[in-house]
Amino acid sequence: MNVPAQPKIYHIVHVDRLPSIIADGCLWCDAEIVRRAPPGTTIGMNSIKERRLNKLSLTSYPDLHVGDCVPFYFCPRSVMLYLIHQANHEDLIYRGGQEPIVHLEADFHASVAWAKQTGKRWAFTLSNAGANYFEDRCDFAQLKEINWDAVKADRWGGGNVASSIKEGKQAEFLMEYHFPWHLIERIGVLSPEIYRQVVNALPADHRPKVEVIPEWYYS
Numbered sequence: 001m002n003v004p005a006q007p008k009i010y011h012i013v014h015v016d017r018l019p020s021i022i023a024d025g026c027l028w029c030d031a032e033i034v035r036r037a038p039p040g041t042t043i044g045m046n047s048i049k050e051r052r053l054n055k056l057s058l059t060s061y062p063d064l065h066v067g068d069c070v071p072f073y074f075c076p077r078s079v080m081l082y083l084i085h086q087a088n089h090e091d092l093i094y095r096g097g098q099e100p101i102v103h104l105e106a107d108f109h110a111s112v113a114w115a116k117q118t119g120k121r122w123a124f125t126l127s128n129a130g131a132n133y134f135e136d137r138c139d140f141a142q143l144k145e146i147n148w149d150a151v152k153a154d155r156w157g158g159g160n161v162a163s164s165i166k167e168g169k170q171a172e173f174l175m176e177y178h179f180p181w182h183l184i185e186r187i188g189v190l191s192p193e194i195y196r197q198v199v200n201a202l203p204a205d206h207r208p209k210v211e212v213i214p215e216w217y218y219s
Contacts, residue, residue, distance in 0.1 A: 001148040007108040009072035009173045012081060014041035015100045015194055018201045026178040027104070030067040043084060043101065045091040052130050058174070060123045060138040069122075069174035071129065074151045076103045076188060076216035079128075079170050085218040098217055102198060103188035105208075108173060111183055112140075121176040128170035136174075146171050182206050188213040 011027060017040030021027055028036065030049055053067030073080075083089050085098040115122040123138045126145055137145060150156065150168025157166055187210045189195050198210050 001152065003143045003146070003148060007074060007143070009074060009106050009108050009111065010076050010078070011070065011072045011104045011106075011179070012043070012078065012101050013104060014043050014094075014096075015102050015189075015197050015201075016040045018102065018198060022181060022201060022203050025181050027070045027181070028178050029070050029176075031065070032177065041094060041096070041100075043094045044080075045083075045089070046093060049130075051132075056129065056132075056134075058123050058136045060136050061121050064121060064176065066129045066174065069176050070179040072106070072173040072175070072179075074108075074124075074146065074148075074171050074173065075169065076105075076213070077154070077218065079156065079166060082218055099190050100194060101190075102194065103213075103216055104184045105186040105188065106179075106183045107185060111173070111175065111179070114180065114183060115175060123174050125172045125174070127167040129172045129174065184208045186211065188216045190214060190217045 013021070017038070020038040020040055024038070031053055034053070049067065053065060056066040058064050058066065081098055081101060083092060084094065084101060087095045087097055112122055123136045124143070124146065126135045126137070126147070128134060129136070147164065147168030150165045151171060153165055153169060155161060156169045185208055187198055187208050189198055189210065189212055192212060195210055195212050202208070
């Protein structure tokens with residue numbers, strides 16, 4: 001698969017974290033979330049977050065840890081969302097399932113343009129940036145190195161599926177320190193109930209389109 005003309009990026013977050021994101025006008029990196037302790041539910045795995053904060057640096061910027069960046073996937077319905085849906089991983093403290101999880105969608109090119117204008121560093125990885133080994137890039141020309149077939153794959157595990165598919169599907173976009181709320185273009189949710197919660201939380205000045213999109217979730 002060729003590089004999409006307009007790649008989109010996706011950050012997943014519990015719906016109860018949305019008000020603090022809107023109030024702050026941005027998504028914070030994990031390092032800043034630890035410092036600020038904003039209200040809302042944390043959905044990641046603590047062991048992986050700790051590794052991203054203290055052990056994993058980018059080769060593109062050796063002084064920048066993964067945990068100093070706001071992470072996005074290049075697709076909805078991520079591997080991480082599946083773990084949340086299953087709610088049985090020993091490292092996962094959150095057990096509330098996928099319904100309260102919302103997808104925040106932004107445009108890759110618009111995000112990079114904002115980063116360049118504001119002097120923020122950005123990068124993308126070819127696999128999970130929480131793994132002990134991954135490769136990262138910070139050049140548009142290298143987008144073709146992402147396994148886009150894996151990114152778009154609905155089936156990424158089980159018999160007859162190469163391990164490279166699961167690895168490639170977890171490619172990430174990373175934005176240094178914070179990611180502005182005004183770049184969020186669309187919010188995908190699983191149910192009408194969560195749709196109402198999101199719509200009621202949106203501010204007057206920037207209201208991304210909100211849609212119920214079941215295909216972004218696991219059944």
